Amino acid sequence: MGNLGLTWYIVRRVAWAGFVSVLILTVTFVLLAVTPNAQAAELQFQAAQGTGDAASAEQAFEQARGLDQSLWERYTDYMTNLATGNWGWSDTRSQPVVQAIMEAYPYTLMYTVPAILISTILGLGIGLYSATHRYTKLDYVGTFVAFFGLSIPNFWFGIILLLVFGVTLGWVPVLFDPTVPVFSWANVVQLVLPVFVLTTGTIASEMRYARAEALEYVRAEFVKTARAKGADENRILLRHILRPALVPLSTILVGDLLGLFLTASYLVEIVFGIPGLGRLSLDALLNQDTALVLGTTLIPVFVAVIGNLLQDIAYTILDPRIDYGDR
Known part of the structure; x- marks a missing residue:
């Protein structure tokens, strides 16, 4: 694919993303305006x-x-x-919207980034292992973990874990303490449960999709040919199975990332009392703080735009047959 074709495609995608962002902000603005205060x-x-x-x-x-x-x-x-x-002034917080967001987003990143990294690595690893070792005990264990993560509600699961390990056992604090230093053991302890709750749900979808996609290539003719030529199993797994499977899996990763920002952050931050973007957005909605609601709406829109753009570029790296030059 030529660089000019990719550049023109990116320009068009960014322009379309700008239009969609304006449309979302407009609809949100009108809905807030017509809602009784x-x-x-x-x-x-x-x-x-x-x-x-x-x-x-x-x-x-x-x-x-x-x-x-x-x-x-x-x-x-x-x-x-x-x-x-x-971005406007927050009436309920008596500060600029940008400042309110800048104060809140580090708390969201504290648990979303580890959850995404852990769930992606473990999800892909377990999914590939299950695909290449079907009907083994570990395959059944991975399937159980996947169905458990997909079935259990994060909100309820977080409350149960907090009651058991926070209230009953006293191993973790019941309420999140924002004054604790970021790089400290105390902060690690209070982030264990939020990260575990998010990882449980996200790793399930990553594992199931990785297993399903990898199964298509495990039985492929070019994989059988590589084995017949005596290729190393690790090379077959990484080059002939994982690489083509990553093309559709990158879409799932972007979807999980958006899901964490759009839905899970609201639930987790309410349960554990984390003053992040989800809690900030919810308080803004309840107080009908228009400028703050619109500001927090821009964040997931921005993540969606950048995530989908990086996803499309990753397609061309993982699969050279994909060409955006004629689009």
Whole structure:
């Protein structure tokens, strides 16, 4: 594939990603705008119970948060500021949205990065072993682990583990302590359960897909030919089975990464009290902090754009037959 074809493909993908990002932000902005504001209703109720005026309280609330402007004015102001690098101001946290995200994302990375690395390495390794050693005891063990991870809900599993190892045994802290140094044994201890919960679910899908994809090549004619020529088993496994299987498996890896950011982070951070992006986004939704909700929405969109782009580039490296030049 020519470099010009790949460059043009990347440019088109980035342009399309920009359009999709704007579309997602627009839909989110409109949905937040038409949703009744619980804080405004609470202020009106408090004013009505006291000596104040409910209408005046609502008007003051809208002026303070810029809601007295039209929807179009608020939307154009936000998009203009976003284009200049200003993601807005968080009313509930009294700080810029970028600062709030920068303070939260390290806590999310603390457990998502180890979970992704562990689940990918173990998932691919166990899946390849199961494919090349079918119907053995270890193959059955791997199948059990996969079905267990896919079946058990992360939210419930996290609560059970926290009750057993935190409350009953006292081996891990019940609540996450953000003041603990990152590179310390105390931080490792409090991250063991979140990483284990995420790894359990992610390794299951990685292992099952790796096994299924590898089985297609274990029985392939070129693998049989390589064995007949006396090729080393490790070479056959890595070059003739793993490499072609990685092409579809890279899609699964991107999907798991997005799943961790979009869904699992919400559940895990609520259960273990981790002040990461999931907890930040949930609090912003509950408080209808528009700027913060939109800012936290941009993060998974950005991960999706970069992840899918790297995935397509990895396709061409793993399989030279794939050509984006004519697309």
